[in-house]
Amino acid sequence: MDRFDTMLAFTRVVELASFTKAAHSLNLPKTTVSAQVVALEKRLAVKLLNRTTRHVSVTTDGAAYYERAIRLLNELDDTEASVRQFTTKPKGRLRIDLPASLGRQVVMPAIKEFFDRYPEIELEIGCSDRPVDLLQEGVDCVIRGGELLDQSMVARRIGSIRIVSCATPDYLRKAGIPQTPEDIERHSTINYMSSKTGKIYEFDYSKDGITSLVTGQRSIAINDTDASLAAGLAGVGIMQTASFLVQDLIATGKLEIVLGEYLSEDVPIFVMYPQNRHLSSKVRAFVDWVAELFANSDLLQSRTTLR
Numbered sequence: 001m002d003r004f005d006t007m008l009a010f011t012r013v014v015e016l017a018s019f020t021k022a023a024h025s026l027n028l029p030k031t032t033v034s035a036q037v038v039a040l041e042k043r044l045a046v047k048l049l050n051r052t053t054r055h056v057s058v059t060t061d062g063a064a065y066y067e068r069a070i071r072l073l074n075e076l077d078d079t080e081a082s083v084r085q086f087t088t089k090p091k092g093r094l095r096i097d098l099p100a101s102l103g104r105q106v107v108m109p110a111i112k113e114f115f116d117r118y119p120e121i122e123l124e125i126g127c128s129d130r131p132v133d134l135l136q137e138g139v140d141c142v143i144r145g146g147e148l149l150d151q152s153m154v155a156r157r158i159g160s161i162r163i164v165s166c167a168t169p170d171y172l173r174k175a176g177i178p179q180t181p182e183d184i185e186r187h188s189t190i191n192y193m194s195s196k197t198g199k200i201y202e203f204d205y206s207k208d209g210i211t212s213l214v215t216g217q218r219s220i221a222i223n224d225t226d227a228s229l230a231a232g233l234a235g236v237g238i239m240q241t242a243s244f245l246v247q248d249l250i251a252t253g254k255l256e257i258v259l260g261e262y263l264s265e266d267v268p269i270f271v272m273y274p275q276n277r278h279l280s281s282k283v284r285a286f287v288d289w290v291a292e293l294f295a296n297s298d299l300l301q302s303r304t305t306l307r
Contacts, residue, residue, distance in 0.1 A: 004076065007069045009036040010048060014058050014066050090285040091120030098143035100127040101225045102269075105244055106300060107143075110293055118285050129224050131196040134274055140283050141273035143290065146194075153272040156287060159294035162243040163264040165203065166255040171235045178238070178258055181205040181212040188237030189216030195223040203240050205262035212262075240264060244299035269294065 012022040013033065023030040041048050048062035058066060098107060103125065115121075126132070132142050134153070148155055171188075178184050184203055193200045200221045202213040219237050222228045225245065232239040233249070238258055249255040271287050294300055 004073070006036040006040040006043075008073060009033045010040055010062075011066055011069050011073065013037060013049065013056060014062065017056050019056065089120060090118050090281040092282055093122045093124060094282045094286060095124045095126075095139045096141050096143070096286065097126040097128065097132045097139050099129050099145065099225065101229075101242065101245055102143060102145075103127040104226075106293070106297055107290070113293075114286070114289050117289065118282075121282050121285065129195050134272075140280075141271055141286065143269065143271050145267045145269045148270065148272075152275065154275050155270040155272045156291065157268055158271050158287075158291040159269045159297075159300055160266040161269060161300065162266055163240050164243045164246065164260070165205075165238055165240050165258040165262075165264065166232065166246055166250065167238040167258055168233065168235045169253065169256050171237065172256060172258070175237075181214050181259065181262060184214045184216045184238065184259075187216050188219040190228050190231050190237050190239040191216075191218050191221045192225070192228060192240070193221040193223045203238075204264050205259060206265065207262045242267070244297075247299065269300075 009022065009026065009028075009032075012025055013019055016022050016025065019030055019034055019037075023033040026033065037049065044065070046061045046065075047059050048065060050057045050059055104127070107125075111123075114123075126139070132139055134140070134142065143158075145161055165184075175187055176183075178187060181203070189203065191200050191202070200218070202215050205212045205214070216238065220231055222231065225241065228239055229241060229245055231237075232241070233254065246255050250257060271290060273283055273287070
């Protein structure tokens with residue numbers, strides 16, 4: 001007799017306090033359920049249930065066994081549900097949110113590949129740098145760069161963004177070209193400001209194991225990467241930004257790299273989703289697809305203009 005079947009029969013009798021009701025819920029004859037419980041008691045060599053003609057109650061040993069048995073059965077259900085998701089064709093509505101710059105430059109140009117692979121998924125995409133409350137707003141997953149602040153979310157690192165310093169040729173001609181990070185302190189700068197915390201980030205540089213943080217003569221702080229880029233192109237000052245945003249602009253001479261021999265810390269990219277007991281097949285499909293996309297992206301891997 002299968003151990004899990006006998007375990008299930010016993011737990012159902014305990015929950016319904018009746019062999020008849022337990023048998024009905026399991027779609028089994030009452031004699032079969034009774035035989036399963038008897039076999040379980042015989043194997044364990046303990047009395048699990050007190051039986052009378054009108055009442056069934058659990059013994060002390062039975063109560064202890066029930067608590068452990070129900071956990072095992074729940075884990076079995078979880079395991080089977082997880083495996084089924086791998087064989088279930090992903091479909092339905094999927095709501096995601098990602099930074100506008102990543103959406104415009106990396107994700108949207110490749111999105112047809114996603115639909116070719118998963119034609120039954122309907123995407124609703126928000127493109128913003130603002131903080132998103134996934135549970136409150138009904139968002140399934142988000143892509144975000146930078147430090148992880150919400151420890152209640154599952155986060156999978158799917159890549160990193162190379163950061164470069166640059167400015168327009170006209171600005172550098174008038175203000176001079178900085179030769180060291182310290183020279184930035186005499187320049188107008190465009191700094192990034194966190195939408196969530198309001199923190200204004202300094203410029204960071206590293207060379208020969210020495211890291212420098214500089215503020216510059218901050219002209220403007222902006223919480224949107226596209227707006228920061230627009231300010232940089234307007235000649236406001238020097239900015240630190242993602243390399244994938246400026247590769248074409250550097251190639252065409254609209255922007256010039258500043259302090260290229262100094263490395264700035266790469267920004268990690270994560271896809272995050274709530275800690276559900278079961279990760280839905282549609283979320284899993286998008287997470288795996290976008291991880292593959294980022295790993296193979298020439299822009300994010302700097303295999304084009306910047307090397």
